[in-house]
Amino acid sequence: MPNTYFQNYLVILLMLGVVVLLAGGMIVLSYLLGQHRPSRVKLSPYECGMVPTGDARQRFSVKFYLVAMVFILFDVEIVFLYPWAVIFHELRMFGFLEMLLFLLLVGAGFAYLWKMGVLDWTGSDTGGPAGGTGGSPAGGRAGGPE
């Protein structure tokens, strides 16, 4: 039994080998057969296009991440809506109400982040009711105030 089970995966293993050989072979062959005339421009990370300036590892505004999270929220919603729309006729009223409930829950999340100012990109960094700017609360380790 396990014998045939693993034989199913043999094709994939073969495929993997072919891929490694093909890709690796191309790099090795072009290295062995090709001409090498390195120049400053050729050695730059992007041979064509803009000359890179500065470091790519800079801090992004946290808002980009928030938008990414909001995107996932609605992406998942779409993922659910597609199969629902396909079998909508079979589900009838129950399916409609069920999806309405789901959309309301997602909508509640949307209302929350709207109110929190996630979608507001023009204001200062402190958007929403929770974005207070107060310093850290007073508090020290053993023995009294800092």
Add this chain to the structure above:
Amino acid sequence: MLSEYFSAVDFLVLKPVILLTLFGVGVMLTDLLLEERHRYLSAVTALVGLGFAGVQMWMIQSQMRQAEVNELEAFRGAVRLDHFGIFFFWIFLISSAIAILLAIRYLEIEQEHHGEYYALILFATVGMILLAIGTDLITLFVSLELMVISVYILTGFLRRDRRSNEAALKYLLLGAFSTGILAYGMSLLYGLSNSTNLEEIAFAISQRPAGDPVVLLAVITVATGLFFKVGAVPFHQWLPDAYEGAPTSITAFMSVGPKAAAFAFLLRMFMLPLGPAREQWLPLLIGVAVATMTLGNLAAVSQSNVKRLLAYSAISHVGYILLGLVSGNDTGLKGIAIYLLVYAFMNMGAFAVVVAMRRRDLIGDEIDDMAGLMYKSPTAAVLMMIFLLSLAGIPPTAGFLGKYFIFLSLIESQHFTLAVIAVLYVAVALYYYFRIVAVMFMREPVDWELPTLAPGIRIALGVTAAMTLIIGLYPEPFIQIVSRTVLP
């Protein structure tokens, strides 16, 4: 019949969970409209939601008694409400309610009083409940995620505190990693059985030949994920950091609620789908349990921070609870259930005292901060002593009962060496718990400012202390409740 997809039983079983979800969303939205000084209303709303869910569960239980059924199966076997699940439901409800009571004043002092705290606690409760009553891999996985993601956020709730941020990030990264391993194990279980239903998986595994390497791999990966969630050695590294950095009310919550939920999940997995492979995981479990007790107890000795000390003591308690599964007989499973119930009260009580120590100018989680508590607030000091005695397992308190059943089950199942080791570690535990007691009673206080005993903290302390003593002095009704919760 509401429809062919959704029966009346489905609705009945999910009613408490639906209520909690609606209250969670409601708290999240209404809090946006509240002014800062009315924030406590969010806490009240969340408590009302928990109350409603409790009443609902009470009604379901009386219906089940009348109809003389022991379990309700819903959603074609994806959810099963049995005595096991109901028992854990009450533990979750209590721990969530206490976490809310502790937070009101504490979050004000931390200047991080937001309604999201209460909404997230309710969402985590929903996840925990479904984790305890789910019998399907997909349901279990989704509810596990709902629970832990809520707790990740709550761990980092003190946004301006570096320790809180660090704790949340560590917990998130390690947690995500362990969830990945768990998901891999679940996929192996599915591959072995072609089903996500726990009982069908159990059947498929029992059909495999003994010592099947695929079963062993599935056992190891699933166990790794589960051990991480309960915080057993060698997957405990996140626990002291997360416990120390999190807001103290959340430390109290996650040391009880999500931990009990993880144990419910672990018990279901080990008793049902992995049950037939008991020979394969028993040595593994014994090793993990002994290592957990050893490291938890020995590392706690050298801690100077109360939250960190209690975190290591929490690890050692995980070791004791796992011993109940090692013996695997009725007494052991009964022991696990009563241990978790007792642990909920005594541990939350101990953390409640730490919460009370927090003032505007003092974090209050160092052992030295407790100096002379006896002279400043005798009530808090005496209660803390009761909780610590109970955690150590000294007879008139409830902690003794949990340890008694665990040790008894070990002796019944002929694990004498393990029983001796477990008893010896109680002596070590006594030493580090009494370090706190000694500081509270024998040392002069550094200053004379009193701890904050806000109404919420008073109620929490009262309830936990009363239950710690009641279960210890009159355990009979609780033993009877617990003896019905034993899984097959």
